[in-house]
Amino acid sequence: MKFLIDAQLPPALCRWLRDRGHEAEHVSDIGMIAASDGAIAARAEADGAVLFSKDEDFVLLRLPDRFALLWLRCGNATNRALGAWLEPRWRQIEVLLEDGERLVEVR
Secondary structure, X not given: OEEEEOOOOOOHHHHHHHOOOOEEEEHHXXXXXXXXXXXXXXXXXXXXXXXXXXXXXXXXXXXXXXXOEEEEOOOOOOHHHHHHHHHHHHHHXXXXXXXXXXXXXXX
């Protein structure tokens, strides 16, 4: 799977995803760190990427089903804590996305 990581998530998340066999790029790596949510949404759509974000605005921007959104509903965390929080949830997230789910909310 291909992921586009939004600005409020750490670039280190790309390495975490790559270690699990996925493609991933962070908005900072592609010159979009200060881009509008609309521009980031358009990039995810154009690239066929799952947008990985904590930003609630993307829930509406993705309509009508423009791109898949992995929406994290967790507080701020260190890179290590974020990885530890995601790890037990990750296989279920992958299954949902592989099965075609276009909005995955993770609490």
